[in-house]
Amino acid sequence: MNSSRVFLRVNRVDANLCTQAREVTVSDLHEAAISRGRGGLMSSRMRPIQKGARIAGPAVTAFCAPGDNLMMHRALYLAQPGDVLVVVSDAETSGAQWGDMAARYAVKKGLAGVVVQGCVRDTDTVESLGCAVWATHILSIHPDKCGHGMVNTPVVCDGVLVNPGDLIVADGDGVICVPKGEAAATVQAAVARMRKEDEMARAVARGEAVWDLGGSAASYASMGIEEIDAAFDDH
Template structure:
């Protein structure tokens, strides 16, 4: 599976906790395949509900290595993304897509191995209104998280977290420390200690 690294190479849950429990996107956004992972800078996209013209534009506006992070305006019941757009994104060297909406051609997308994180799978088609209002590279809000271009997107089987770019180095270090601490806790558990003792729980 494709993973594009920016330095944070830890699990989404670890990064979320280490960051102070910020940046978690809605839990309904999941990978099409549990092996898919992302670690890449964001390119935000806003598209009108039920219309994917701005996604066609985004594929050519985003820089290689970026991940499309798409706000569909809560128009969930559409398949905005499929095999054709994924092939175009691969050709452009994009890292993947995180979409608060539906995708289709799901079996083929899994076979391609290119990371796709979506709120659902939906066969319903979209329009391409040249007058539809959307944005490329401007901040978007998904759930209670604002995503700006360049923010770090870490995604895996557990979910998706977006970290402000100006905190990436700090959170990288905190995430590594947390990962090391958890490895030590596992070692202690295997030696017979209880979780209540390790975490000083009542």
């Protein structure tokens, strides 16, 4: 029995919210999500191919059979401008999920970017094309295109549940998924954190110390730590 399922439509997070989310960092979003009792941060394995890339957009998902990227291609075909393609392969090093031809099509189509639990290849070309890709592995194994899988169903990507339409934000620090229903409040909290840090940056430019601005001085003073006005090896 064929267990594959492909959903042709996605209920996406608001496009204006995605635009706002591109102005904040993954770190700010992570801190905002944690403060709201949420996770969503993918692991340190998920690294960018293109240095300096920053994206935000609704998730379009693909779950691929081991060594096969047929469902990735179906999801890529169905994706719309501004989407983030999230691809999951259980057998992560059994066949590349992404390469130069897919990247050329993604750039032409206007995708925001791609997140892959699995292998990508042709990375020099992918980077030169300006295709924003995050992946857990780089390996030049050729994939098949005949396997079963899923498109636009929930997937677990690098330990994080991603539902189609959720907000995906990625930058040099990694990738975070914010559930669609939590996205507005989380982005607003991240923007507030960003503005607070902007104020701190201006204070540092004026000569103030991060030691005082960030609360370290007050915390240190409350701990009763002994300070000795000498070197440890003075005699």
